[in-house]
Structure formats: structure tokens, C-alpha cells
Amino acid sequence: MPIRFIPKPQSRPGLVAYLTVGDPDLTTTRDIALAAIDAGADVIELGVPFSDPLADGPVIQRASERALRHGTTLGDVLAIAADLRRQRPDSGLVIFSYFNPILRFGLERFCSAAEQAGVDGVLVTDMIVEEAGEYLASLERHHLAPIFLAAPTSPDERLKRIAAVSQGFVYAISRTGITGTQQSLATEAEALVSRLRRYTDLPIAVGFGISNAEHFAAVGEFADAAVIGSALVRIIEQDIERAAPQEAPSSIGRFIEGLRTGPRAPVLQVR
Amino acid sequence: MSTVIDPPKTSTIAGRFGVYGGRYVPETLVAALDELDHAYAEAKVDPAFQARLDSLLRDYAGRPTPLYFAARLSEELGGAKIYLKREDLLHTGAHKINNCIGQGLLAERMGKRRIIAETGAGQHGVATATVCALLSMECVVYMGEEDMRRQELNVYRMRLLGAEVRGVRSGSRTLKDAINEAMRDWVTNVRTTHYLLGSVLGAHPYPTMVRDFHRVIGKEAREQIQEKEGRLPTAIIACVGGGSNAIGAFYEFIPDAQVRLIGVEAGGHGEKLGEHAARFHGGSPGVLQGTYSYLLQNDNGQVSLTHSVSAGLDYASVGPEHAALHDSGRAEYVTATDQAALDATVRLARTEGILPALESAHAVAECIRIAPAMARHDILIVNLSGRGDKDIGILSREMSLKGA
């Protein structure tokens, strides 16, 4: 299972990059993912577009609509995963989906196809541990890491159960809310990560609202990795809006490189 | 292609109806659902809570509602005796208030003073806004822009009652999209906000809790028909959007195997995906908005657009308990088209002087279809879930009436 976060100089965190597959189109998504990996992303989350993305803010909602307008399917996502795996054997690949497209595809059939494609892990936004019996069994049969969300509202006994069934990494949600960029990093995130630490040695990735180099560096102070989603999807959208979608891979590459070399947040220097 | 899962074998969540139901939500909401589940379990056995609920249902909402013998309609159709359960006479004009009073009191008990809700036809939004006014709570109602257009009167009513109505522009701009937006609000403000869901949908405990708040419909109807006829009805007919009025009407009769339970879905204006909201006729099991039930979806698991002349039935999924009743064969699910519902509206208005909501008119349409072939001693109870004042705009656009 190649999901791993190599400790980086200056405690910069690992990077999990979320992309909505099929936005702007399948080939470009693949090229964006390659650019993200080459710029330093450790794990790519391939987002399956869904008609009713109720955990997502406007940016990912719009990306999902664009991807669905030209008929992106779970099968397409798996094909992109296989292509990425061929080209970059060492990077982490996670499928990120709502449950229904997987259910419709067939849980077992999906897991088998994901394994064949070389996918490392699966994260289903609306799958909670209590409902996950069959899901976990299927994932295990196909050597896929189950990645679960942990929320600031999850009490300790839930964090314990989440940690117990997770593999690869645990995804700590930085704040109550939907996906989307924000000005400042929520203070809830650090408290959640330290609660989670009591129950797991797995890497902990913090996501939701991480939008720039300062947030990214700040997360590095207390977590193993940061998930960046809406900020990337918004950059892609801006290239689409200015009729230059082919620029998206290099825009994303530049943004990610900027995270790595960007200035530390002044607030952290004070501390 | 296997799409049916069998979660009860492994699920540790209560609130399963056969294989259906469960809890498919973002992790952030689980603690709030657990809190609601516990609060409801406590309230259910708390005599003080029940007394307050009963008193508001009686003195504020107007329960019990009459079971009215529709003599002229029965005569005209020439078959079964038709009774109407008059939920349309409740305060705010529909059954929705039963659930809103219940959940409003629960929210108060949990110390949550901000209420959010979705609404399709606007009846649930109006009932929620009403209860929030009564209990002095902040109220935000999400409503698809298409529904705001076609149920304009109810938008104004909600605002008059002090609620904030937020238009939803995504998807088909109807009920499903309003629920998505309400869930996004809830996930963001979950610590201070109660989501007052308006039907037997969503994650556990909603389908069970909302059903319990509407059980009173069937309880009353059962006693009333025993009193009037000395026997149980041949069948009970109710429209099925999410399914709250139907499950409320059916529930007490489920053990009475001789009583047919007939749910009526929106047949819309065609049989192709997108032209109707008949989940049991074009749908298949799937997960939407927290629950596993029948769902109108395409081969890739994307949820289909739906259509109905009635906003309250225009929804891609259906309450999970109905899915179980469908599969077990205990209840039957049929459809009525837009046109049949419009015709039934006029027919009931002109034979009985009762203007039904377009949702309820779907149940009336099925009654009109089957009553003539039934025997004189057969009894049909139609759950008249709401009144039609809200639909005057649609009715005047959809048909030109002789003499009007």
C-alpha cells in the first residue's frame, strides 16, 4: 500500500490533492494529476462527480455539474486511476465518492476494478463506520485502504472506532461544514488531531478549507498531511472561465510548488 | 449488475425497514443524529412531553380531524362508500403540522433554538414557520426556486410568519435540491441548529420519528371508522411524496391484513425517466440524502430529475419504510398522472365542496378510478392530506374552467 507521507524538511506536511474527475475533461484531469504529483503531491484523491453532492460547497458542486454534463462515470474514474498508476507507480491513489455511484456499479465489482486499476484507498463521504460492515469486507478482500472522515463533532468513542477500522491515513475535517475555501484555518482542527492521536499511529491528514501556503504550513505544525480540494478545483475553474482549460495542469503544478516554497505564516513565527 | 445491498447483516444502526433505511451521512452529523435519537427516545416515554404534544395537537392544530363520509362522491361513483380523513382541516392546512409540533418541542428540549427546514409545496415550510413563531425560534426554510415560483402564496405565508426563505438554484430547483442545501446548512451549524425534516426521509432516526408523529392519523381513522361502520375499511389510499401522510395513515392498519394499503405516486406526464416521480415504477434501490430506499437514478447512479404538477410529490426517492412495505407486498403503490390529479381536484370541489391540495388529489384520483368497480359494502378511506388554496395559481394556469 503506497500511501505514505515522507517527513519533509521544516515540518512541511504531506499533500493530498483532490480533483473532480472529468473537470474540464478526462484527459486534462489525468494531466492535472500528473502535474500535481510531479510538483510534490503525495496522494491524489480522484473525486467521482455526483448529482447531489450535499457535503460540498459551491466550487466542487459546480465542478461536479461540469463533469456530469459530459457524462463522466465511475468507470471513467477507474480508467484514469489505471492510467495514473501506470505512469506514476509510487504515488498514492484514492477514490473519493458518494456512496450511490459505487452501490449502483456494484460494491464488489467496484472494489475488484479499483484493485486492478492500482488504487490504494477509498473514501466514501456518506459512509460511516456503523454502516460499513459489507463495505469494509469488500475493501479488505481487494486490499484497498478504507479511509474515513473524523469530525470536530465526533466524540472520543467514535474517533476510537474510526481509527480502529482506518488504513492508509485518517482524514480529519478541520471544521463543521462543507468543502470550500476559507480565509483562516479553523482552530478546531488542532484539537481534533490531538484527540485522534490518542487512538491511532496512522498519518492524519487535515482537510476542508485549506486554501494557501500559510494554511498548509500551519497544518504541518500539528498534522502529517493537508488535503487541498476546493482551492485546486477553483484554479481549474478559473482556467476554464478564461477559455484556457489546457493551462490547468501547469496552473496546478505552479500552485503546488508555491505551497512547498511559500513563506511560513507570520503568526507561526511569532509563536 | 448487483445494486441491492443487505446491510442489516452488518449494520449496527437501528432504523432499518427490511434492508432499507439506515444512516448514510457525513461524519459531522452523526453526533447530532445520536443526540436527536436519544432526546426522542426520552421524550417518547416522558408523560410531560406527551401531554404538551397532545394539548398542542388538540387545541392549537385542531385534532382530532373528522372522518367525513363523502356521500355525493360515493353516490356519483356508484361503488364503495368513500370516507375522507380531513387532515386538510388542520391548522396551516395540511398534515405537516403534526410532525412540526413534535420536532419543535424536541428541539426546545435539546436547547436548539435555530430551526432549518426544506419545503417542496411549502406546506411543511409554513408549518415549520408556524411552530417556530409559536415557540419563539429562529427559522430558515430552503425551497427550490421552481417551487417558490409555483407555490408563491406559501412563500409569502412563511415570510409573514417571520421565517427566512432561502431560494435554492441547483439541480431541478425542487425538493431534492432544497434538502441538499438544508443538509449543507446543518453540517455547518449543527451545534446550534435542529434540522426539522418534513417527511419520513433522511437518516435514522428521522423516518421512524416522523412516522410516529403522524401515526395519530391512522389511530384516529381506525377508531372513527369502527364507530361509524363497526368494521375496518376495505382500503386506505394516500399520496406518497416522501411518504409521511401515507405512513401515518397506514401504520395502525398494517397488522390488519384484510385492509389494503394503497400509496399513490406522481405519474407526472409520461413514463420516461424525468417525466414523473414514480419511484416504485421506474426506480431501483439506492442511497440518497442519508437513507437507502427506492430511487429514480440512471445506470451510473446519478439521481434523475423528476416531474410532477404537485411540488410535494416531486422527489426522486421515497421513505424507506414504504420501500419495505412495497417489497413485502403489504402495501401497493400505484400512480396518478398530472391530468388525473387535476381532474380529481375539480371533481372533489364540485361534488363535495372540498378543494384538495394537488398532492392529496393524487389519492382522490386513485379513489375515483377504483371505487366504481367496488361493491356497496366496500369502504375506502382517502387521506386528504392538505387543502388546495396554495394551488390556485397552478390550477388557473393548468386549466380553464367552464363557468370560471
Ligand SMILES: Cc1ncc(COP(=O)(O)O)c(C=O)c1O
Ligand atoms: C398536502 C400535502 N400532502 C402530501 C405531501 C407529500 O408529503 P408526504 O408524502 O411526506 O406526505 C405534501 C408535501 O408537501 C403536502 O403538502
